[in-house]
Amino acid sequence: MKLTTRGRYAVTAMLDLAINGGPQPVSLADISGRQEISLSYLEQLFAKLRRNELVTSARGPGGGYRLARSGTDIFVAQIIDAVDEAVDVTNCQGKGNCHHGETCLTHDLWEDLSGQIHDFLSQISLGDLMERRQRQRTTARPVEGLLQTLSLG
Amino acid sequence: MKLTTRGRYAVTAMLDLAINGGPQPVSLADISGRQEISLSYLEQLFAKLRRNELVTSARGPGGGYRLARSGTDIFVAQIIDAVDEAVDVTNCQGKGNCHHGETCLTHDLWEDLSGQIHDFLSQISLGDLMERRQRQRTTARPVEGLLQTLSLG
DNA sequence: CTATTCCCGAGTATTTTAGTCAAGAATAGC
DNA sequence: GCTATTCTTGACTAAAATACTCGGGAATAG
Numbered sequence: 001m002k003l004t005t006r007g008r009y010a011v012t013a014m015l016d017l018a019i020n021g022g023p024q025p026v027s028l029a030d031i032s033g034r035q036e037i038s039l040s041y042l043e044q045l046f047a048k049l050r051r052n053e054l055v056t057s058a059r060g061p062g063g064g065y066r067l068a069r070s071g072t073d074i075f076v077a078q079i080i081d082a083v084d085e086a087v088d089v090t091n092c093q094g095k096g097n098c099h100h101g102e103t104c105l106t107h108d109l110w111e112d113l114s115g116q117i118h119d120f121l122s123q124i125s126l127g128d129l130m131e132r133r134q135r136q137r138t139t140a141r142p143v144e145g146l147l148q149t150l151s152l153g
Numbered sequence: 154m155k156l157t158t159r160g161r162y163a164v165t166a167m168l169d170l171a172i173n174g175g176p177q178p179v180s181l182a183d184i185s186g187r188q189e190i191s192l193s194y195l196e197q198l199f200a201k202l203r204r205n206e207l208v209t210s211a212r213g214p215g216g217g218y219r220l221a222r223s224g225t226d227i228f229v230a231q232i233i234d235a236v237d238e239a240v241d242v243t244n245c246q247g248k249g250n251c252h253h254g255e256t257c258l259t260h261d262l263w264e265d266l267s268g269q270i271h272d273f274l275s276q277i278s279l280g281d282l283m284e285r286r287q288r289q290r291t292t293a294r295p296v297e298g299l300l301q302t303l304s305l306g
Numbered sequence: 307c308t309a310t311t312c313c314c315g316a317g318t319a320t321t322t323t324a325g326t327c328a329a330g331a332a333t334a335g336c
Numbered sequence: 337g338c339t340a341t342t343c344t345t346g347a348c349t350a351a352a353a354t355a356c357t358c359g360g361g362a363a364t365a366g
Contacts, residue, residue: 003156003270006354011266012259027311035259038356047313060364061310076266106165106188109282113164113229117156117270129262159323180342191325200344213333214341 001114001121007080009037010045011129014079017055018071018126019133025057025064045083052082072127077118154267154274160233162190163198164282167232170208171224171279172286178210178217198236205235225280230271 016031028046032039046065049055054074055065067074169184181199185192199218202208207227208218220227 001156003154003267004354008259008263009355012262015262025311029311040358041354041356043313044356050312057312058364059310059312059362060366061308062365063311063363065312106161109165109168109286110161112285113274113277114156117273120270120273121266124266132265133262157323162324178342182342193327194323194325196344197324203343210343211333212331212341212343213335214339215334216332216342218343 001077001080001086001118002084003080003117004084006045007084009035009041010049010079010083011076013037013042013045014049014054014067014074015126015129015133017065017067018074018130021064021066023066024062025066027064030064048083049079052078054078054082067126070127071130072125074126075122076124076126076129077121080121081118154230154233154239154271155237156233156270157237159198160237162188162194163202163232163236164229166190166195166198167202167207167220167227168279168282168286170218170220171227171283174217174219176219177215178219180217183217201236202232205231207231207235220279223280224283225278227279228275229277229279229282230274233274234271 012035013031016035017026020026020030020034028039028042031037032042046055046057050057050065053068056068057063057065165188166184169188170179173179173183173187181192181195184190185195199208199210203210203218206221209221210216210218
């Protein structure tokens with residue numbers, strides 16, 4: 001699991017789609033305009049999102065992208081996984097053939113840590129983010145809303 | 154909060170220091186040899202770790218680095234923060250002067266998400282990682298040990 | 307037909323990452 | 337004091353990743 005700006009772009013775009021979309025598709029040009037992400041960059045991201053079956057597409061005028069399923073069933077981890085390929089975290093390619101006693105420390109450690117983060121982001125759906133956004137709009141104290149909604153307890 | 158290979162290097166090196174160090178300092182050359190991280194790269198990382206008061210240094214023969222305090226009081230998030238400067242997550246530099254209705258969606262959303270991850274990594278200390286490593290060495294089933302030790306419940 | 311939109315691959319500028327190199331300062335042990 | 341060791345610093349560089357451009361195509365609504 002990596003956490004970069006690309007993942008942020010993808011989550012933002014997907015959230016835009018969740019908010020502004022519905023039965024009718026949303027064009028990448030629209031998202032590009034609203035979120036100020038370059039159109040061709042979005043094209044690349046959505047190619048991956050589509051291959052990972054997070055969105056469906058419709059060509060031609062009035063076409064665009066739709067969420068492949070309900071926002072409550074699309075999770076942040078899935079979006080990030082779709083656009084940010086996993087890093088190769090080992091220096092022995094998982095073969096365990098490291099000579100020194102301390103080696104492969106790296107591998108197990110980081111796999112577990114990023115696994116934990118992955119699990120965490122697997123619990124947050126686009127629906128959660130939308131709900132949180134709604135709350136932020138309507139209430140005076142925005143942050144606590146999210147923290148209560150999302151915190152693991 | 155970013156999650157890159159640099160942070161992994163830093164956590165690995167700090168864990169090596171926690172395991173192989175103690176009252177007497179550990180030289181970067183030793184860590185470099187064990188963890189197969191280039192010496193000069195380690196130098197750069199440890200400069201940052203020292204500025205962030207996570208390690209102390211001793212020059213001269215027999216010198217090296219020591220943890221600035223107990224491993225149970227040094228947390229993964231602190232290490233990553235020290236070496237991976239935070240990304241600028243806003244496109245309006247936090248001024249909130251975005252014209253379109255949907256903008257700054259990015260900012261709040263990502264700040265909160267990465268805040269959550271940060272909080273999570275703030276709960277895992279070097280001591281936890283050492284304990285977990287110990288467990289992994291002595292028990293047959295390694296993974297479950299960590300999951301129980303570290304999981305949020 | 308035509309404009310719109312997705313689709314795809316190749317190419318490119320910028321930034322980041324990972325690493326090199328060289329000079330210097332402190333210090334332990336002789 | 338000399339010397340080897342080790343940190344300290346800064347500048348520089350190669351390679352990779354990132355963010356983006358460009359150009360052409362294919363589907364399709366009107």
